[in-house]
Amino acid sequence: MDVNFRKIDIDQYDEDVLQEEELYEADPRDPAQVLNDAKAKVGAVRNALSKGDTVGAINLVLDGTPVGPNVEEAKNLNLQTLTSILNSTKASEIPAIVRSLSQDAQDTLMKYLYKGMALPGWGEVSGSVLLGWHEKLTEVAGTGCIVRAMTDRRTV
Amino acid sequence: MAAPQVLPLPHGQIPITSHAFNADRSQVAVSLNSNDVTIFHRQGQEWAAGETLSEHDKLITSIDWAPNSNRIVTSSQDRNAYVWSLTPDPQTGTTIWKPTLVLLRINRAATFVRWSPNEDKFAVASGARAIAICSFDPEGDWWVSRLLKKPIRSTVLSLDWHPNNVLLAAGSADMKARVLSAYIKDVDKRPAPTVWGEKLPFNTICGEYTSPSGGWVHSVGFSPSGDVLAFTSHDSTISIVYPAHGPNAIHTIKLTHLPLVTLTWTREDEIIAAGHDCQPFVFRGGEAGWELAGTLDDNKHAGGGSTGVGGGRGFGAAGAGAGASPVGRLSSAAFTTFRNADTRGFASMASSPTSPGGSGGLPSAGGGGESEIFTLHQNTITEVRVYEGVPGDVRKVSTSGVDGKLVVWDVANVSPLGAAGLSGKLGGMHIR
Numbered sequence: 326m327d328v329n330f331r332k333i334d335i336d337q338y339d340e341d342v343l344q345e346e347e348l349y350e351a352d353p354r355d356p357a358q359v360l361n362d363a364k365a366k367v368g369a370v371r372n373a374l375s376k377g378d379t380v381g382a383i384n385l386v387l388d389g390t391p392v393g394p395n396v397e398e399a400k401n402l403n404l405q406t407l408t409s410i411l412n413s414t415k416a417s418e419i420p421a422i423v424r425s426l427s428q429d430a431q432d433t434l435m436k437y438l439y440k441g442m443a444l445p446g447w448g449e450v451s452g453s454v455l456l457g458w459h460e461k462l463t464e465v466a467g468t469g470c471i472v473r474a475m476t477d478r479r480t481v
Numbered sequence: 482m483a484a485p486q487v488l489p490l491p492h493g494q495i496p497i498t499s500h501a502f503n504a505d506r507s508q509v510a511v512s513l514n515s516n517d518v519t520i521f522h523r524q525g526q527e528w529a530a531g532e533t534l535s536e537h538d539k540l541i542t543s544i545d546w547a548p549n550s551n552r553i554v555t556s557s558q559d560r561n562a563y564v565w566s567l568t569p570d571p572q573t574g575t576t577i578w579k580p581t582l583v584l585l586r587i588n589r590a591a592t593f594v595r596w597s598p599n600e601d602k603f604a605v606a607s608g609a610r611a612i613a614i615c616s617f618d619p620e621g622d623w624w625v626s627r628l629l630k631k632p633i634r635s636t637v638l639s640l641d642w643h644p645n646n647v648l649l650a651a652g653s654a655d656m657k658a659r660v661l662s663a664y665i666k667d668v669d670k671r672p673a674p675t676v677w678g679e680k681l682p683f684n685t686i687c688g689e690y691t692s693p694s695g696g697w698v699h700s701v702g703f704s705p706s707g708d709v710l711a712f713t714s715h716d717s718t719i720s721i722v723y724p725a726h727g728p729n730a731i732h733t734i735k736l737t738h739l740p741l742v743t744l745t746w747t748r749e750d751e752i753i754a755a756g757h758d759c760q761p762f763v764f765r766g767g768e769a770g771w772e773l774a775g776t777l778d779d780n781k782h783a784g785g786g787s788t789g790v791g792g793g794r795g796f797g798a799a800g801a802g803a804g805a806s807p808v809g810r811l812s813s814a815a816f817t818t819f820r821n822a823d824t825r826g827f828a829s830m831a832s833s834p835t836s837p838g839g840s841g842g843l844p845s846a847g848g849g850g851e852s853e854i855f856t857l858h859q860n861t862i863t864e865v866r867v868y869e870g871v872p873g874d875v876r877k878v879s880t881s882g883v884d885g886k887l888v889v890w891d892v893a894n895v896s897p898l899g900a901a902g903l904s905g906k907l908g909g910m911h912i913r
Binding site: 343429 | 634635655694695696714715716735736737738739740
């Protein structure tokens with residue numbers, strides 16, 4: 326069956342297209358400011374990790390995450406900061422950490438896990454770590470958390 | 482505290498898209514995933530198929546049966562709505578359901594329809610970013626519509642009327658639940674002021690709400706008093722709005738389950754909502770906060786063999802493939818398990834595809850057939866509606882599902898949620 330018709334952009338014939346930006350409230354911060362915030366977190370997270378405060382480090386990264394368009398650099402930086410925490414956490418500690426997070430933080434963490442798994446090449450590097458976190462997070466936050474990670478237009 | 486009752490409708494396991502009972506609950510109109518409405522009537526303990534309402538030429542999306550005027554309204558993907566009324570047949574003298582076409586003036590599918598409380602209007606939601614408010618024009622002897630368009634940006638998925646017959650709640654795929662005025666000058670008296678507003682000309686926007694994580698708004702509902710609005714969206718949340726309490730005070734409960742697609746209020750402090758998790762959840766609360774109180778399903782319906790669920794359908798291909806040439810992962814047990822879980826909600830067929838020969842397909846359908854999910858409904862619940870009681874004191878609700886079941890539940894029969902203890906968290910309040 327010919328399925329190419331599905332790839333036609335029918336929106337171009339519509340004068341009144343629903344824009345992506347209309348579907349969520351944009352981050353009020355300036356993109357440069359967002360990047361600065363993300364950079365500032367790197368040091369703070371390292372500081373918290375050196376004290377053994379993994380929960381504090383995770384909450385730092387998951388608070389005020391860069392979302393929306395024009396902040397790709399900050400998004401990637403934040404993902405790398407988060408991955409450094411995920412990679413350095415012992416598997417036995419994950420359940421307790423996940424439970425201590427707020428529901429909002431759990432949803433954001435799930436978004437980052439999916440983002441990490443979707444990036445080309447990341448599967449080999451930290452695939453098993455991400456899957457381990459995904460398993461524990463799903464046990465605590467359920468399928469609803471996954472649905473929110475997929476539904477939310479505020480992509481990380 | 483009666484156990485849930487599955488109505489023995491004689492249509493097998495064809496999905497029920499929508500259902501509506503008549504006033505005394507002796508008949509039920511259902512859309513069996515097709516362009517016909519089938520009316521079943523009670524015969525003692527049994528139910529028998531009666532008249533079929535055939536006029537639409539695409540899937541019927543929604544049905545509503547007005548209890549007092551005994552008229553049925555249907556909406557369909559063919560962009561039409563019909564009002565059906567019982568009329569004597571001039572040839573035979575028997576009464577039949579006669580359709581009247583409604584001039585909706587929409588160019589996309591009609592997705593949802595509801596009579597207003599006074600039954601003198603009805604509202605049709607549509608994919609044309611509009612809601613048609615229809616009222617009867619006695620001079621022209623037809624139903625005319627006025628369109629609510631602004632500020633809707635996408636398909637409208639659900640509607641609910643306020644008890645005052647004027648205000649209308651709408652849930653839309655543009656992530657918003659809205660409260661709008663559907664005041665029609667020739668039909669309505671001037672409504673008394675409500676918490677939603679005082680002056681309410683047609684298309685007044687009284688409120689616009691969204692959950693923090695967005696998602697299509699699948700269902701909306703006014704509380705019995707009309708002072709509170711609840712909506713569920715595809716981010717697995719239910720939100721309860723108190724317009725009278727501060728600037729847009731909203732309680733949002735994030736569920737650990739799959740999204741809810743339908744809801745109904747049973748009391749001013751209780752909501753029943755259901756959807757992709759196949760069971761009706763009970764939410765209780767008030768101005769101070771809301772919580773998930775439990776479920777009407779005791780989750781003890783493991784392998785209800787009686788449902789049988791056409792064991793063979795969908796497995797045939799797997800069996801044939803395994804027999805002919807066991808190609809890599811396509812014949813692996815894990816693949817089959819996932820595929821069965823995906824297509825039928827089943828997970829016990831792993832060993833089946835090894836059936837010798839595999840020529841015919843149907844791998845031991847009788848042996849397997851055990852259900853993976855423990856809920857009474859074996860698939861998504863499409864609609865929950867009031868079955869018994871009055872607004873504010875509803876005692877029973879009915880649910881229809883993609884599994885073809887129509888179930889009546891006693892709302893007092895609430896089971897606590899499972900062991901995980903994940904649920905029942907208080908919804909955090911957020912102020913926009």
